[in-house]
Amino acid sequence: MKKIVLIGMVFLFAMSCKQDAKQASDETGFDFEKLLNDFNEEGLVLDPIKATNAGDSRYNDQFPNFLSEEYAQKKRAYYTKYKEALANIDDSKLTETEKMSKAVLEWDCDINLEAMTFKKDLMxxxxxxxxxxxxxxxxxxxxxxxxxxxxxxxxxxxxxxxxxxxxxxxxxxxxxxxxxxxxxxxxxxxxxxxxxxxxxxxxxxxxxxxxxxxxxxxxxxxxxxxxxxxxxxxxxxxxxxxxxxxxxxxxxxxxxxxxxxSSGITGTPLGDVYYNHQIKKYTTTTMTADEIHTLGLSEVARIRSEMEAVKEKVGFKGDLNAFFDHVRTNRKLMPFTERSQVIAYYDSIHEVMKPQINKLFGKQPKTPFEVRRTEPFREKSAAANYNRGSLDGTRPGIFFTPIPDVESYNIFDKEDLFLHEAIPGHHFQISLAQENEELPDFRKTLWYSAYGEGWALYTESMGEELGLYKDPYQYFGMLSSEIHRAIRLVVDTGIHAKGWTREEAIKYSLENEAESEADITSEIERYMANPGQALSYKIGQLKIIELRARATEALGEDFDIKEFHNQVLETGCIPLQLLENKIDNWIAANK
Missing domain, CATH: 1.20.58 (Methane Monooxygenase Hydroxylase; Chain G, domain 1)
Known part of the structure; x- marks a missing residue:
């Protein structure tokens, strides 16, 4: 009987939300839901690849010439049209969910129109x-x-x-x-x-x-x-x-x-103005390059001190840089002879976590999940990555891991990698957003790197809560991944705002993390190709950690970790300031 009553209450609440949305539409004199749907539908026509990725097959034969002037005019008109429409909407007539959608859409229009003022298409x-x-x-x-x-x-x-x-x-x-x-x-x-x-x-x-x-x-x-x-x-x-x-x-x-x-973007006519745009785009903040560089130096120093503690715990004699070499070359951390063993290893990590996941996450995705080897054609230059499942859940979310040389596949940092790229990182965040029927369609596939990558890096810090990092080398792997993201704050701003060369950035990374020189070189070149993207991980992670600490302190015994995670995940990708506002409102409502 209790279950029936609860289902009835949920149904009534859902109907109430829809009635609120309809009332808002009536009072504002237009259909706000239709505006959001139109934005999504026109966006799929503009970018049919996005439709294909979502499992929408209507445009599978299309690939527009994204570099043509005709396409640029259509794209500019698209974002301008919706930006102007939003300017005429009175927030006081919208529901809370609609206000969030409006704020997200405003951000999306602004950042895309700003991006079109640069000639990046010439590269x-x-x-x-x-x-x-x-x-x-x-x-x-x-x-x-x-x-x-x-x-x-x-x-x-x-x-x-x-x-x-x-x-x-x-x-x-x-x-x-x-x-x-x-x-x-x-x-x-x-x-x-x-x-x-x-x-x-x-x-x-x-x-x-x-x-x-x-x-x-x-x-x-x-x-x-x-x-x-x-x-x-x-x-x-x-x-x-x-x-x-x-x-x-x-x-x-x-x-x-x-x-x-030259290595940095300032070696092109795009210059500092473009890099500032990229910082804004990828961190969704107003932070400056100098602020981010200083934060990175501070985080590198903090994490290095934790690494020193792990080095002492395993009894390694030598300095931290020697320990990096030890970890890079330790054959005991390279146990595989067949690629299938790598896939099985990740499956075993998932099995260990399952009981703990149920304690930390109330909402979990229905979308299936798989681990696969990265396709051979891109394996040598690719990093591990996650490909989202389809909106209807028929195509699974896939964690791809490159295995170019299985016998040198080092596992010291692979538990945290699984948390980040797979569960409860990208698979949970992306799939739950896609499955959330309360979100308008355009927000189900929207991607802001500070939120998405910030969430994934935050989940790496949850390894012990999830039953992992029992081996000190695996915990060191988590620290290595975290310092890798902290180093990004230093070297990305170093390359693009402070005149660092590629070689200087490689040297700094080698001195502060356990990655191989070949991997570090690929990473530095990645930052050179896409200024600012590498900043998003640490900025987003630190904000989510800050919000969790704020909620824990404010709510005390009433703090519910499951509900905190629900609050963060249910919105889909949003700019960090909007996430902070949402969590502050949730704290105030539950205090």
Whole structure:
């Protein structure tokens, strides 16, 4: 009987919320819910890849030329239209949920319009962040782009044709950038060249873009299979390979000689103004480069002292930098001989955590979850990452881990990696937002790095609460990951605001963390390619830790960790100031 009454109360509350929203719409003279839905629908037309990632198949054949002036005009008009519409809305007539949606939408319009004032499109390709790398992930046939029907196979062929138009525009933009100083550092260009060169040659049937043929459904007729095979072979041989060969030659013969020797974004006309924009975009704060640099130095010093304690605990004789080398090269921390053992290792971490997760999280996602090896074509240059599941939950969330050399796969920092990329990090945060029926659709797939990466780094600090870090080396791994993010505050601002060179940033990192020189070099080059993104992790983590401490102190015995996590996660990605306001209101309501 109690359960029936509770269900009835929940139903009445949900109906009340909808009635509040309808009342707000009536009083303001327009349908606010429709405005949010229109923003989402028009956004999917503008960025059909976003629709594909969400499991919406309506635009799977489309790939607009994101670099064209026509596209820029449409994008500018889109954000301007909704920014102006929001300016005419009276907050006092909105529900609390609608006020949050309005504030998030205002932020999104402003930051995107601001980004369009810069000529970053003249550097459209780099070794980690550019659209060609994202697009290549769909080509294998195992990602968000579906390959289940005959129509799916033909749809992809059309999307590839559209993508090749973008690729040609990228080359044109890069030529223009070469003439005006908008060009990548040489050290990044040499990393881009192999990515194109690898797709420009080889056996057609072993090519990445031929991969979907190997998993064709048996239900296809022989004629359908033959036609699709011929079409995909022609695609690879007559379109993909020549286009990638042309880009390879351009990069080698034209672009690389024009590459710059500077490391920071101030070596381009984008300058300090662009870096300040990137700080705002990725931290969702008004912090300055100097403030972030100082915070980073402080955090590095604090975490180093904790690392010293672990070094003493395991009885290592030598200084901390020697201990870093010991951890990097300790064969006992590299136990695997088969890649399947790596996947099984992560599954075992999940099993250990399950009882504790139930104590800390009231809401848990329904979306399935898997661990997979990173695709071989991007494995050598990729970091571990999470790919969100579809909105309807039919495609699982996937934690990808690169295993280029299984026998050197070091596990000292892999428990915290699983917490961050998988559970309860990105999988919980992203899936719960997508499953939240109270959120308007545009907020279910919105991504603000300070919130999303901040949450994931916060979950790393929960390892002991989740039954992990019992081995001191694993706890040291957590500290290593945290200091890695603290170092980012120092080196990202160092490179882009203080004139540091690539080599100076690498040296600072080597002196303060246990990552290999090769991994550190890739990391530094990552920051060079996308200024400011690396700042988001630590800034977001520190804010969530601060809010948890504030709530714990204010509520005392009434503090409920499950409810705190619900409050943080139920909103989806939002700027940090909006999250802080929400938690402060929750504290006040429960005091």
């Amino acid at each position: 459209p390709i780099d070794q980690m962040w550019s659209k060609n790398l994202d697009f290549n992930q769909y080509a294998g046939g195992t990602n968000a782009q579906p390959f289940k029907t005959v129509e799916d196979y033909h749809t992809w062929l059309t999307r590839v044709d559209n993508y090749l138009v973008w690729l040609e525009s990228a080359k044109e933009n890069m030529r223009e950038g070469m003439e005006s100083g908008y060009v990548l550092p040489k050290s990044l260009i040499v990393k881009v060249i192999p990515q194109f060169e690898g797709l420009s040659k080889g056996n057609v049937e072993n090519h990445l873009y031929y991969s979907p043929i190997k998993n064709m459904p048996e239900s296809f007729s022989d004629e359908e299979k033959d036609n699709i095979k011929a079409a995909y072979a022609s695609l690879v041989e007559n379109k993909i390979m020549p286009a990638h060969q042309a880009m390879t030659e351009f990069l080698k013969n034209e672009y690389l000689p024009k590459g710059r020797t």
